[in-house]
Amino acid sequence: MDYKKAGVDIEAGYKSVELMKQHVQKTMRSEVLSGLGGFSGAFSMEGFKGMKKPTLVSGTDGVGTKVKLAFLLDKHDTIGIDCVAMCVNDIACAGAEPLFFLDYIACGKNYPEKIAEIVKGVAEGCKMSGAALIGGETAEHPGLMPEDEYDLAGFAVGVVDEGDIITGSEIAEGDVLIGIASSGVHSNGFSLVRKVFRMEEGALRTHCDELGMTLGEALLTPTKIYVKALKAVKEAGVRIKGCSHITGGGFYENIPRMLPEGMHAVIEQNSYPVPPIFQMLAREGQVSEQMMYNTYNMGLGMVLAVSSADADKAAEAVRSAGDTPYVVGNIIRKEKGVTLC
DSSP states (O other): OOTTTTTOOHHHHHHHHHHHHHHHHTTOOTTBOOOTTSSSOOBOOGGGTTSSSEEEEEEEEEOGGGHHHHHHHTOOSSHHHHHHHHHHHHHHHTTOEEEEEEEEEEESSOOHHHHHHHHHHHHHHHHHHTOEEEEEEEEEOBTTBOTTOEEEEEEEEEEEEGGGOOOSTTOOTTOEEEEEEOSSSTTSOHHHHHHHSOOOHHHHTSEETTTTEEHHHHHHOOOOOOHHHHHHHHHTTOOOOEEEEOOTTHHHHHGGGGOOTTEEEEEOGGGSOOOHHHHHHHHHHTOOHHHHHTTSOTTEEEEEEEOGGGHHHHHHHHHHTTOOEEEEEEEEESSSEEEEO
């Protein structure tokens, strides 16, 4: 008996590392001091000495049961983008610049080519956000997970000058809310998605006129990364007073998280288009409007609060970064919360 017969193939792990190196190398930043394959990743903070009070901001997340779609369609090259997005978008919400990222892949069996495809997506997400992929771990769990399945999680660290941290404390009555379009369902609510739609390969690969693509393609569309859009707003000289990443819990849970006591967000539902995938999901699953907005991003992946005088400038900065902004509401003086009208 040996480790391989017990279900863990060390040689496959070595091969995975070799296959992923080409993708990881594309994410490198000048501050990275270590190479792939060591016990840890080193990152120099020398370049941030110019900040008055450099502050590290961290975030960790996974992609939930969206991986089930990747299994069914045997498509693994974009799920890593989702993982990076879920972490770096949270960091960007605080006003921070993502610096580096680490991933963790747990699998029933290490298939090196599949692992390399997953990491290819992780590397692509890192490039999109400007973060270096400085390390990670692939762990085989024979007997705990089916051989053809895996789970993916990540951890990111960013930096921001303490005075530039977005806390929401400055939000005031009359401020304008700017929503930035999402790319679809992103990486939340897939347990409900999998109850509403038939999780069969044939159904997922059938073209849907309403969506303009197959259902599987719509659902596997990677989570949008908003790092460049938020950076563009900042570089335009706009002070982002509050920022909400619309993830699990939708509008009702996430928007109030950026508000100070006594401030209330009013969102006009007709101020932007709700993507067809959400309309289809609500109809097919007979999901109530309240539950949809309490579960999904409904077409807005990020919501910013800015001064009314800065609204046009902020929207133009978002457009310059390649994203689509909408003026979706405003702030009123009322008990902390959100109203959709």
